[in-house]
Amino acid sequence: MxxxxxxxxxxxxxxxxxxEDPRFITGAGNYTDDIVIPGMLHAAMVRSPYPHAKINGxxxxxxxxxxxxxxxxxxxxxxDAGIGSIPVGWLLPELKTPAHPAIALTEANHVGDIVAVVIxxxxxxxxxxxxxxxVDYEPLPSVAFAGAAIAEGAPVVxxxxxxxxxxxxxxxxxxxxxxxxxxAHKTVKLKLKNQRLIPNAIEPRASLAxxxxxxxxxxxxxxxxxxxxxxxILAAFVMNIPExxxxxxxxxxxxxxxxxxxxxxxxxxxxxxARLMGRAVKWTARRSExxxxxxxxxxxxxxxxxxVDKDGMMLAFRxxxxxxxxxxxxxxxxxxxxxxxGTLCNGVYKLPAVHVKVQGVMTNxxxxxxxxxxxxxxxxxxxxxxxxxxxxxxxxxxxxxRRKNFIQPEDFPYQTxxxxxxxxGNYEPALDKALSMMKYPELRAEQExxxxxxxxxxxxxxxxxxxxxxxxxxxVGQLGAQAGQWESSLVRVYPTGKVELxxxxxxxxxGHETAFPQIAADELQIPIEDIDLVHGDTGRMxxxxxxxxxxxxxxxxxxxxxxLQKITAKAKKIAAHLLEASEEDVEHEGGxxxxxxxxxxSKTFFDVALMAHLAHSLPEGMEPGLEATAxxxxxxxxxxxxxxxxxxxxxxxxxxxxxxxxGCVDDCGPLINPLIVExxxxxGIAQGAGQAxxxxxxxxxxxxxxxxxxxxxxxxxxxxxxxxQIDHTVTPSPHNPLGVKGIGESGxxxxxxxxxxxxxxxxxxxxxTEHLDMPxxxxxxxxxxxxxxxxxxxxxxx
Amino acid sequence: xxxxxxxxxKPYTRDVEARxxxxxxLREDLLLTGTHxxxxxxxxxxxxxxxxxxxxxSCTVLAVQADGMDVKTIEGMGTxxxxxxxxxxxxxxxxxxxxxxxxxxxxxxAELLKHNPNPSEEEIRYHxxxxxxxxxxxxxxxxxxxxxxxxxxxxxxxxxxxxx
Numbered sequence: 001m002x003x004x005x006x007x008x009x010x011x012x013x014x015x016x017x018x019x020e021d022p023r024f025i026t027g028a029g030n031y032t033d034d035i036v037i038p039g040m041l042h043a044a045m046v047r048s049p050y051p052h053a054k055i056n057g058x059x060x061x062x063x064x065x066x067x068x069x070x071x072x073x074x075x076x077x078x079x080d081a082g083i084g085s086i087p088v089g090w091l092l093p094e095l096k097t098p099a100h101p102a103i104a105l106t107e108a109n110h111v112g113d114i115v116a117v118v119i120x121x122x123x124x125x126x127x128x129x130x131x132x133x134x135v136d137y138e139p140l141p142s143v144a145f146a147g148a149a150i151a152e153g154a155p156v157v158x159x160x161x162x163x164x165x166x167x168x169x170x171x172x173x174x175x176x177x178x179x180x181x182x183x184a185h186k187t188v189k190l191k192l193k194n195q196r197l198i199p200n201a202i203e204p205r206a207s208l209a210x211x212x213x214x215x216x217x218x219x220x221x222x223x224x225x226x227x228x229x230x231x232x233i234l235a236a237f238v239m240n241i242p243e244x245x246x247x248x249x250x251x252x253x254x255x256x257x258x259x260x261x262x263x264x265x266x267x268x269x270x271x272x273x274a275r276l277m278g279r280a281v282k283w284t285a286r287r288s289e290x291x292x293x294x295x296x297x298x299x300x301x302x303x304x305x306x307x308v309d310k311d312g313m314m315l316a317f318r319x320x321x322x323x324x325x326x327x328x329x330x331x332x333x334x335x336x337x338x339x340x341x342g343t344l345c346n347g348v349y350k351l352p353a354v355h356v357k358v359q360g361v362m363t364n365x366x367x368x369x370x371x372x373x374x375x376x377x378x379x380x381x382x383x384x385x386x387x388x389x390x391x392x393x394x395x396x397x398x399x400x401x402r403r404k405n406f407i408q409p410e411d412f413p414y415q416t417x418x419x420x421x422x423x424x425g426n427y428e429p430a431l432d433k434a435l436s437m438m439k440y441p442e443l444r445a446e447q448e449x450x451x452x453x454x455x456x457x458x459x460x461x462x463x464x465x466x467x468x469x470x471x472x473x474x475x476v477g478q479l480g481a482q483a484g485q486w487e488s489s490l491v492r493v494y495p496t497g498k499v500e501l502x503x504x505x506x507x508x509x510x511g512h513e514t515a516f517p518q519i520a521a522d523e524l525q526i527p528i529e530d531i532d533l534v535h536g537d538t539g540r541m542x543x544x545x546x547x548x549x550x551x552x553x554x555x556x557x558x559x560x561x562x563x564l565q566k567i568t569a570k571a572k573k574i575a576a577h578l579l580e581a582s583e584e585d586v587e588h589e590g591g592x593x594x595x596x597x598x599x600x601x602s603k604t605f606f607d608v609a610l611m612a613h614l615a616h617s618l619p620e621g622m623e624p625g626l627e628a629t630a631x632x633x634x635x636x637x638x639x640x641x642x643x644x645x646x647x648x649x650x651x652x653x654x655x656x657x658x659x660x661x662x663g664c665v666d667d668c669g670p671l672i673n674p675l676i677v678e679x680x681x682x683x684g685i686a687q688g689a690g691q692a693x694x695x696x697x698x699x700x701x702x703x704x705x706x707x708x709x710x711x712x713x714x715x716x717x718x719x720x721x722x723x724x725q726i727d728h729t730v731t732p733s734p735h736n737p738l739g740v741k742g743i744g745e746s747g748x749x750x751x752x753x754x755x756x757x758x759x760x761x762x763x764x765x766x767x768x769t770e771h772l773d774m775p776x777x778x779x780x781x782x783x784x785x786x787x788x789x790x791x792x793x794x795x796x797x798x
Numbered sequence: 799x800x801x802x803x804x805x806x807x808k809p810y811t812r813d814v815e816a817r818x819x820x821x822x823x824l825r826e827d828l829l830l831t832g833t834h835x836x837x838x839x840x841x842x843x844x845x846x847x848x849x850x851x852x853x854x855x856s857c858t859v860l861a862v863q864a865d866g867m868d869v870k871t872i873e874g875m876g877t878x879x880x881x882x883x884x885x886x887x888x889x890x891x892x893x894x895x896x897x898x899x900x901x902x903x904x905x906x907x908a909e910l911l912k913h914n915p916n917p918s919e920e921e922i923r924y925h926x927x928x929x930x931x932x933x934x935x936x937x938x939x940x941x942x943x944x945x946x947x948x949x950x951x952x953x954x955x956x957x958x959x960x961x962x
Contacts, residue, residue: 017889024897025885025904027832027872034831124815202836202844202932203898254834254898255932287837509896509933675892679938683895686935710841710930718936719923747935 004497004526004591004606011518011528015675019528020513029252032206032221033284040208040280041070043273044126045266046116046133047292048108051364051703052142052155055106058116059134068121069129070277073269075105075115081272086263086328087237089229090335091480092167098158098362100328102238102268108137109157109327110364111705112292114265119273119281142364144703146322147301149363157327157362164362166325167334171342172355172418180316180353184307188389193773194300194378196324196697197690198713199371201508203254204285205294209270213278217245222267224250224536225260225506226546229331229483231538233263239271246271250536253508257687258370259294260508261548262330266293291708296697297371299324300337300378304386312394314405316353319345319382325360326367332548333369334360339479340375340467340549346416347383348427348465348641349405354417364703370548372687373748376466384462384753385760389771392764398757399440399461403431406463413734420467422639423733426667427463430729434643434665435461437725443647447765458648458762464750468742469554469638469733486633487551488542489559491520491567493626495613497606499524499531504544505556506536510744511676512552516560518672519738523564525591526605542629550640550742553672558736559632565737566628574612574626575603577619638733638741642666644750646689646758652766652789655782657759659689663725664750668743669732678726681747685724688751690716692759692774714775763788801865805830806874814861821845823861824871832872832901836930843929846902847871853909855928872901875908883949884908884942893942895933902929907943915954916947 023029060072078101086100104115116133120126141155148154149164157164181187208221218241224230227248235243253260266283273281285293301322307315323337332340342356391401406427407414414422434440440461447457470476473484490502501516517531524531534540547556568588575593576583579601587596594602608626611617615624647661662685671677694714698706707713732739752774759776763769767788772780802811805828812827824830824847833856836842845856848870876882884904887893894900903926910917910925917925922943923936931939 017892021889021894021897022878024894024900025872025881025888026876026878027830027901029832029897031831031834031898033835034825036829124817200932201896201898202842202930203834203896204836252897254836255896257932287839287842511895679892679895679934682935682937683933684935687932709839710837711839715930715932716936717928717930718926718939719920721923721936723919723940724935724937 011521018514037280042123043283044130052140054138056136062134063129068125073117075103089331144699146324146361166360170357176353177355185310196299197297199257199259201255206284207270208282209274210280211274225256247539257372295369319356344379430665438663458758460757465641467637468550470549487555487559489563497609502541505552550744563630635735640741644754646754648758655778669741684747685751691752692755820859821856844902846905883946887942887946891942
């Protein structure tokens with residue numbers, strides 16, 4: 001039918017099943033590797049097998065005669081084409097950024113660095129030839145770990161980064177912290193390792209490029225969380241293409257978790273190859289390539305120190321971190337271990353003084369950048385591990401020690417000693433709800449009963465806050481971001497009353513195609529079936545900065561809300577005109593515009609949309625059409641928070657840790673769609689638990705990746721995890737029009753700490769273990785228990 | 799080499815290289831791109847299809863090994879207007895986010911429900927341990943399979959009632 005069914009119910013807050021799902025459940029999703037352009041060629045990357053090597057020569061002729069092989073590209077082809085280095089998107093004072101060529105020219109700096117590309121008629125032929133290409137490598141000394149890389153005489157990764165130190169950064173007042181330590185009643189100190197992780201979105205990265213010589217236009221399909229950022233970087237900084245002549249489409253994307261934010265080498269190569277070959281060229285990563293080329297996460301070596309007074313009230317927190325950046329710095333790399341980490345080292349506590357010092361270190365490993373949570377899981381781990389150690393030192397219950405140190409509701413907006421102003425919060429109700437949901441006292445009693453047996457229990461209570469919804473552009477600009485962080489939205493109403501929404505946010509699983517129409521259906525008061533969301537195509541939407549840092553709802557959703565308000569404001573004017581009433585006398589209620597007090601005189605949204613386009617009778621001077629664009633720049637970050645409780649059972653005979661229960665109470669403000677919110681929390685917890693119990697992107701000391709496939713890198717499977725218990729409190733953000741906060745990363749930000757603290761809770765109660773580094777594999781845990789029971793740990797302490 | 803097989807009820811004959819994997823045959827020769835590739839070590843399960851009654855990782859099978867076989871992919875499970883109970887289950891229970899592992903999950907779950915129409919949570923988790931999902935934390939996948947089992951049980955009852 002034409003027009004819209006009238007409706008009055010509210011979509012915001014409803015657990016609607018997703019509009020996008022029919023295509024995914026029937027196999028009709030459209031991912032980059034599914035796309036075929038007739039006549040397309042295929043590329044295969046030749047990657048360095050060495051962590052560090054000089055490239056003395058590449059013999060292109062070794063493969064150019066092979067069947068189907070069309071071309072071989074090397075670093076020299078990148079130079080000859082005038083293609084620039086892949087830039088860093090966030091600069092710090094005195095940051096040293098080594099060049100990052102799309103194909104290494106003289107030196108490969110990590111296993112997986114691209115040294116050549118073979119282009120052939122099909123993928124198999126390209127891969128055959130890639131494996132045969134003769135490359136003359138001269139291995140160079142290499143280093144994998146941050147601590148080792150800054151040692152005297154360590155191998156130097158890049159000559160222009162002496163000592164391998166890319167930056168020294170600090171935040172907070174070191175003197176104030178020392179003064180608090182001087183008057184402390186008790187202090188604790190921990191040495192923590194937050195291990196390297198590999199994001200592992202299940203869809204491997206892929207790119208497909210096409211060039212049209214007659215118009216000079218490029219088309220790039222790629223697995224991106226932020227197609228406009230790719231276009232901007234490729235056009236302005238790398239390829240020198242007029243920005244409007246490059247269209248980047250990010251179709252269905254099979255998970256990102258940060259790893260699909262960045263400008264990668266392969267996208268540059270595909271655009272160049274498409275231009276040189278005069279045919280479309282496709283590349284799809286094998287999983288083994290993903291392991292050595294997708295940006296990795298975490299990798300901190302950290303020392304923390306906390307001081308409390310005689311009442312157990314926190315006085316100061318001091319953090320000193322070595323952040324392993326890997327072999328190159330990519331888009332957000334310098335920001336992740338600094339502004340996204342150090343500023344969160346205040347946690348949820350009233351801390352008079354905090355100081356965080358970070359050294360960013362280059363190594364011969366795959367580059368490290370944002371992975372789900374990006375800096376905030378590391379901060380939460382540093383804070384919450386230390387808080388538990390202090391609770392143990394004081395002999396206080398970890399929940400009650402946290403509670404008494406919480407920032408109080410009346411303290412908001414709360415200025416921390418490390419730059420952030422928390423917008424809103426009420427931490428105690430989330431804690432109480434979580435404790436009662438998980439029957440905390442009963443768990444402690446059960447733990448007591450199990451002590452000394454061959455099954456021991458560990459229980460954690462961790463409270464987190466994070467900063468997301470990136471971000472006020474002026475603020476991040478001051479901090480070094482080379483981009484704005486607002487978001488745009490376009491609302492297009494058709495004459496039939498059907499509506500298309502366009503956003504610069506991108507969904508790669510987050511359910512935008514449902515949540516955004518929910519917002520619109522309420523504002524426009526029309527059925528959600530009449531509204532669709534379009535995203536992921538620079539050719540179709542005004543602009544955008546994409547999806548990461550849990551920003552889609554808070555920033556993209558807010559942009560949509562503002563655009564919708566422009567639509568309803570104009571619609572109301574048109575309705576008033578059609579009703580021959582003054583605008584003030586018209587209300588938008590129950591799906592219609594009607595004259596107050598005369599409900600029988602009304603116009604539907606369809607009536608208004610039709611007249612806006614017919615333009616037969618519009619208010620004096622009004623433009624026809626019904627379309628609005630908004631560019632929304634947030635006033636602050638948003639600060640979701642909550643309490644997570646993990647319960648683990650450890651088999652003392654084998655050391656195997658069983659994550660028995662997991663419960664959490666998160667506060668992300670009002671929930672647009674509870675089904676989607678809970679799904680985000682579930683997945684986040686699984687990745688957090690994954691870090692705590694299994695995952696480790698392990699390297700040897702030279703930089704050879706030891707966990708380079710799913711046979712060595714252990715991600716949680718269905719039978720490793722429990723059902724999660726989830727609840728919420730609702731504390732709206734005061735500064736965005738929806739009141740929403742982000743939820744995409746909370747589970748991961750809290751999850752690794754929650755599970756880690758639960759394991760350590762068990763080991764502390766059983767063996768007095770103060771700290772053990774993640775992941776808590778059976779072997780590692782078993783050794784601790786064995787040593788403790790044999791008195792080995794005791795003896796070492798004496 | 800010539801290979802002939804029935805896929806989703808339709809017969810196909812194609813000339814393939816001997817080394818062509820079934821998953822590549824389905825995706826590239828038949829353009830059935832609902833079957834996905836997530837790894838190269840047969841661990842992720844995104845490529846799971848049915849050969850006869852069995853759920854099989856189609857990256858572990860050469861196309862020529864499936865010669866003469868009856869293959870079913872996600873495209874053969876149901877359509878938006880006529881969904882398989884598992885497709886309904888995954889939709890209703892939000893058992894997917896990015897959707898990439900979903901076809902494999904549905905195909906693997908279908909094998910389970912064929913042999914065990916009323917699986918416990920533990921049985922579902924055990925059966926799906928060959929399929930990675932990085933988005934959902936598996937919680938809603940378990941619920942989706944349980945929901946599908948309920949729908950199928952009701953369908954069975956309705957079918958029996960109709961027979962009576």
